[in-house]
Amino acid sequence: xxxxxxxxxxxRTVLITGDSQLRWIGPEKGVIHMATATIxxxxxxxxxxxxxxxxxxxxxxxxxxxxxxxxxxxxxxxxSTLMIDANQVWEVNEAITAMQSLADFDPLWIEEPTxxxxxxxxxxxxxxxxxxxxxxxxxxxxxxxxKQLFQTDAxxxxxxxxxxxxxxxxxxxILLMAARFGIPVCPHAGGVGLCEYVQHLxxxxxIAISGSLENRMIEYTPHLHEPFVHPVIIKxxxxxxxxxxxxxxxxxxxxxxxxxxxxxxxxxxERR
Numbered sequence: 067x068x069x070x071x072x073x074x075x076x077x078r079t080v081l082i083t084g085d086s087q088l089r090w091i092g093p094e095k096g097v098i099h100m101a102t103a104t105i106x107x108x109x110x111x112x113x114x115x116x117x118x119x120x121x122x123x124x125x126x127x128x129x130x131x132x133x134x135x136x137x138x139x140x141x142x143x144x145x146s147t148l149m150i151d152a153n154q155v156w157e158v159n160e161a162i163t164a165m166q167s168l169a170d171f172d173p174l175w176i177e178e179p180t181x182x183x184x185x186x187x188x189x190x191x192x193x194x195x196x197x198x199x200x201x202x203x204x205x206x207x208x209x210x211x212x213k214q215l216f217q218t219d220a221x222x223x224x225x226x227x228x229x230x231x232x233x234x235x236x237x238x239x240i241l242l243m244a245a246r247f248g249i250p251v252c253p254h255a256g257g258v259g260l261c262e263y264v265q266h267l268x269x270x271x272x273i274a275i276s277g278s279l280e281n282r283m284i285e286y287t288p289h290l291h292e293p294f295v296h297p298v299i300i301k302x303x304x305x306x307x308x309x310x311x312x313x314x315x316x317x318x319x320x321x322x323x324x325x326x327x328x329x330x331x332x333x334x335x336e337r338r
């Protein structure tokens with residue numbers, strides 16, 4: 067499909083011709099990225115104000131990060147697994163400095179320490195913070211970036227997202243590359259339908275590719291499963307293999323109707 071449209075951008079006329087030219091608007095560039103940042107930052111600001119707290123996770127001050135990590139390690143004990151998530155907040159040198167202190171709490175990995183597109187940055191962090199592993203992938207857009215992350219020894223944990231890359235075909239390519247480089251795959255999940263999706267990917271990885279459960283896990287959250295006909299089943303902290311045919315993401319018609327934007331009942335308050 068060829069696209070040729072005129073846009074008025076801050077008083078300037080912008081011509082976009084041909085679908086290949088659309089890549090200037092993303093990811094991480096252009097007007098869409100800036101507009102997204104405006105909305106996302108506003109939501110985080112409002113949420114933090116409602117909760118009466120500053121934004122959480124690590125990366126907002128080393129003393130606070132050390133305080134929270136110390137509490138977590140004391141609560142879960144020395145034998146339990148602790149992971150740290152920075153959500154891309156650090157520059158490379160900041161990540162290295164912070165993790166040199168946070169390493170005292172024996173985390174298995176540091177997740178998204180910097181921009182997911184900074185391959186050499188991840189490699190530098192990985193060398194500096196070893197044996198703590200670097201984990202990333204939920205915002206990695208395609209198999210090419212993953213390939214380079216593997217080739218440069220930039221990550222020790224691959225966190226594919228079922229909906230970020232180009233579907234099952236590309237996920238399979240990434241799983242195969244991860245196995246080739248000996249990198250455990252721990253899929254990102256927790257959003258609407260992501261747990262339902264990635265259970266299939268991890269089971270396939272175990273049965274047909276890696277044959278290992280070592281250092282492998284899947285994120286799980288106990289909410290957002292109600293709209294699905296075949297939600298995930300968890301027993302003894304493990305996913306139970308699904309038996310229903312398909313990808314486990316068929317939604318109830320009532321849920322689709324309720325959440326369809328803008329006319330669904332769940333959006334009624336927004337229209338007032």
